[in-house]
Amino acid sequence: MRTTVNHTPTPRTSVTTVRRLLLAATTGAALLLAGCASDKQALNTTFDFGPAASGAPSARAPVAAVVVGDVTGSAALDSERMYYRLNYSDPLQARAYANSRWSATPLQMVTQRLKSRIAQSGAKVLSVSDASDGVPILRLEIDDFTHNFDSQTQSHGQLVLRASLFQGHTLIDQKTFDRKNPATSMDAAGGARALAGATDTVAADVIAWLATLPLKKE
Template sequence: MTHSLTYSLTHSLSLRLAAIASAALIAGCASSKGPNQTSYDFGPIGAPAATQPAPAASAFPALVVADVTGPAMLDNQRMFYRLLYADAQQSRPYAYNQWSATPLQLLSQRLKTRIAQGGVKVLSTTDASGGVPLLRLEADEFSQNFDSATQSSATITLRASVFRSHRLLDQRTFARTLPAASADAPGGARALAAASDAVAADILAWLATLPAQ
């Protein structure tokens, strides 16, 4: 009788300990689970901002605009930032924020749209016809930089080259740095979108200065 009672108590205690351990394990898994991944893009492509000057008439009625090229880190969907006040040489990824497409794809879409809004017929490389000038764009920098823990800005640097009949007509580098409204991923995304629009306006103004022939 005593042996049966001892076995029953021991068995009951083992079950209780197992239940407690299981609950602790589940709680630990729940607490270690991070926030859901959030994706960002450049937002709706509406009309250019009213604060931007109207682009001058382009010398080119049509342009073949190639997709933006750039370093490997811009050819994936991770969102990177730099802490200039800590280590400017280190590029760090956001843990739970990413782009909906690669920065190179986002830049390509945005710049082509803005150039088309500027009155230029934008053709793809597959639709190119003889004699239509070609615009190549290379991204040298696309980053959110933190000057302090509470202040950041977005910088985009692009090198633009115009070719006609495989001959370089002109080349220029454009850079824009705009402050972010908030020192986080959403603020960086909005500032980078605004910087891309500003660079597009600069490119349109430059195209208007080039010779048509």
């Protein structure tokens, strides 16, 4: 009895098929690397207030010079974290955005923006070390600086700042400014823009307030 041997040739992978497989593998690796790069970029996203608007504010400070101290606030505001609150579900919990941060601390950014805007109003902005007798001293403290969500589709940036003006050892006046600015998007970028706008509005409020205060002539 003879054994029948199957002489049907084994199919060979064509050169074209190999090339296609290599191309698919290369494309997949490239997409994977691109995805990793995108994730890394998202983790490094930083925001600031952008450039100060050009032009002088509508109100002008009535003082020739004023000492503007560094803005103070809670320890949470002395870091680069960006905080938000879900007021519609859990307003008592402040959450930090995982993939977005400020380029500097909110205390530093608000300090710099207010100094810039007051200088644009015509007053010479001095530091505490440059103070001389009779020059008014402006002290500022932040009570709130948060991206607040009123619902899943509406949010705003809120800045609550308390300003105190001293001349000599006398408190001239103290006032709290509370400004809310609507966010144009429900994310960290929208919150950053809203808080920048709220800060500029508060700066204008502070300048207008200074213009109403009875100060002694130097």
